[in-house]
Amino acid sequence: MATEQELSDFLKSVEKRAFKRSLYHVRNEEAALDIVQDSMLKLSEHYGDKPVAELPMLFQRILSNCTLDWFRRQKTRNALFSNMSDFEGPGEDGMDFDLLEAYSGPDNGERAESAEDETTRAQTFREIETEIQELPARQREAFLMRYWEEMDVAETAAAMGCSEGSVKTHCFRAIQTLSKALKAKGIEL
Template sequence: MATRQEFSDFLKSTELRAFKQAMFAVRDESMALDIVQEAMMKLTGKYADKPVEELPPLFQRILQNAIYDHYRRQKSQSLLTTLFSAFLPPLNQGGHDHYDADSDPLETMHVADGGKYGENPQTALEQIELIAVIEKALEDLPLRQREAFLLRYWEEMDVSETARIMGCSEGSVKTHCSRAVHALAAMLRNKGVTL
């Protein structure tokens, strides 16, 4: 059984990546935070007696399920919204943009303070732009391909673990990963990014 410190270390090491994964999936910061919160609460509430080595795949499975739940909720909500859209006010009056793909990267330059992306401002800006392009490319990937890619390469899980988390065969994981890599490479080439 994992101790409090082990749980704390695990959550600390995984929270940012989990947040990013949720962000790629839902494209909304507050919803992504909600998903991470749901996953963490479920992990600590229901699986506190699990050993620490079982936590990463468990947490990933819970996180992916939370993302799927979000999609299901969104689907039913959008159905209701479509049905009652005539009674709702126009979006541009009360709505607000959660994500703006054309936003100026300089607006987020404050996060690079302290030389996080390098000392040279020109390099830092290029790096931020490149990251934005890659994040957009990842967001544009189909859900399963993105899930397979992130679990396999970012979370460094093996094929069988990824297959267990995704609830599919190992062959499907390989296919999703291969397609995701090709799609990412093609998207980045189209945008003039050479890796």
């Protein structure tokens, strides 16, 4: 059973990644914030008494469902008010969290990077982010859960509501698409 402090610590640990994941899906910062807040509230209200080990998978499932609910509401709203356009591309201002921040590694002083190396790395990360945004929704979701959230296949399948085989297929296709797109841009990983 999670204590109030453990639940709070868990939510703090996932908020930035959850926001970025939502932003990839809805491409609207305000909507992404709302989705993450709704997800956190639902987790706290309905599952706050669950063991800490169950919180990551529960939260991912709730976040996915809240995102789908947002799309359903948008579809209904757009059908009723066809001249309203709530879809905006993500802005580049105010973003203090890079997609692959975890992969860039901490500055351990192992070697000083030149300004050119840092610029090249930043450009590469932006290209990767752009290509991830272009993936089909289910591939993007599976890819982010598996390789960014570091969930295993079974956890990802449970969170996405599909079979483990589907998760593997989505991830394989996402990796193939990303690899091909990045290679076409001259980026070899």
